[in-house]
Amino acid sequence: MSIARFWRETPRRYNLGGSKCATCGTVSFPPRVVCPTCTHHRQSIGKMAPFQLSGEGEVESFTVVHEAAEGFEMQVPYVLALVRTPEGPVLTGQIVDVEPGEVAIGLPVRATFRKLREEGKAGVIHYGYKFSPRTEDDPAPPRGRTAPVPREAPAPERAKA
Ligand SMILES: [Zn+2]
Structure with missing residues (x-):
């Protein structure tokens, strides 16, 4: 993605701004x-009309990625999930602040804005949304403490490096 295109897209990356149909109420x-x-x-x-997503949702499905794309080498393994929002849209994003083995379908999460990648030569840092676990009484749980125990651990596709 070009830098120009990235910055054109930046407002919605930061704000999770979608749209809502005044006729039927569908949020996109x-x-x-x-x-x-x-x-x-x-x-x-x-x-x-413009519509602001709350940034909350639940993990609908997920996969543990062991081989990172170029520029993401320091982050493997990581969890890539489909997150169902209460407003309707399903978002794709990385789950952070939790061990991959602790992510489960139905895990409540909240969007958070994090560094996505840094391009070495230009030093351009891309930000976007990721998701971290949330609980009702503790919206910002400390790492690894409040995530629910998965009913069954996802089978790794290959041994961890
Ligand atoms: Zn409609």
């Missing part, structure tokens, strides 16, 4: 100009 993220749900898409033209 990233924001859309036409509602994907309305039977007659033209109904929604001009009725899509």
Whole structure:
């Protein structure tokens, strides 16, 4: 991704700003100009309004990644999850502040903004959302203490390095 494109996308990366259809109430993220749900898409033209996601959600599915893409070498293994938000959209993001073996389907999480990667030569640092575990009475749990015990540990695809 080019730097210019990245910065164009930065506001929604920071704010989790989506869109909401005034006709049927469907929330979309990233924001859309036409509602994907309305039977007659033209109904929604001009009725899509900005909508702020809460950043909360639950892990719907996840995978443990052992081989990182270039630039992410220091982060393996890490957990990449689909997070179902109460507003509807499903977000893809990394789960942080918890051991990979402690991530489970249904784990409550909250979006947090973290460094995504740093490009060596240019020194450009990209930020975006990741997700960390949350509990009702402790919105920022210390690492490894409050995550629920998974019913069964996910089978690793290969031995940890
Ligand atoms: Zn709609």
